[in-house]
Amino acid sequence: MSRWEPNTRERLVRAALDLFVEQGYEATTVNQIAERAGGLTKTTFFRYFPDKREVLFAAGQQIHARVLADAIAAAPDPATPLQIVATALDALAATFTDERREFSARLRDVIAGNGELRERAALKRAALADATAEALRKRGVTDPSASLAAELGVRAFYCAYDRWAEPTNHQSLAEITRRELDELRGAIATLS
Structure with missing residues (x-):
């Protein structure tokens, strides 16, 4: 080459x-x-x-934030903040094809094995939640609803990503993400 x-x-x-x-x-x-x-x-x-350190994070963070923001902007008007986030997560998950699963599993393992990379991954996750909340605010969703919906969505996505990257898993990232978000919604319902 x-x-x-x-x-x-x-x-x-x-x-x-x-x-x-x-x-x-x-x-x-x-x-x-x-x-x-x-x-x-x-x-x-x-x-x-x-x-x-940034070789593993720079491009993905920008792309993921843009996919989420675009999907949030395009979501139907009568949707609730969590429904909007669910739509955005579907769009993001669709960018993770089965061809990326092996790469993602290796990436996850490298990050897990290094404190500096785990710290950077946490910053990326926080930045993604901030970008999601900002996109919701642009639609008129006020805080704390915008921030909470964004945090729940990003949490669901990352939990789903970890499961999806398992070599034995054959489900799509979208399926796993929807299930994770539904579980978080159920958990919230039990808190009140």
């Missing part, structure tokens, strides 16, 4: 994940990631990512 082949960002992400699995996050350098991605340079890596 040469430096000028397409999909440089994706190649860097896959190379980084492969190296993190093979030799660990701490032992992997940006130079190694760039080289594994097809003889790229460190400079090329930094055109796409601000640091080694």
Whole structure:
């Protein structure tokens, strides 16, 4: 593979994940990631990512927030905040094809094995909830309803993602996410 082949960002992400699995996050350098991605340079890596940690998070966070915001904006008007979030989660889950399941399982394991990456994943999750709440507020949903619906939706998505990434699981992420959100709705009903 040469430096000028397409999909440089994706190649860097896959190379980084492969190296993190093979030799660990701490032992992997940006130079190694760039080289594994097809003889790229460190400079090329930094055109796409601000640091080694971000190679696993940067693109996904922006894409996921945009998918959720677009789906929230397009949701039918008479829907409740949780119905709007459910529609948005369906749109997000649809972007996770079965071809991504193995990659997602490896990614999840690498993140779980490193404190710095777990911290970054928590920040990503919080940012996604904030973006979801902001999209709800743009529709006129006020707080605390917007924030609570966003938090519940993001929690449901991440719980579902962990189950979906299991190699033995054959359900779609959308199915699992809907079930997780329904379980959270049921739990809320028992609190009052």
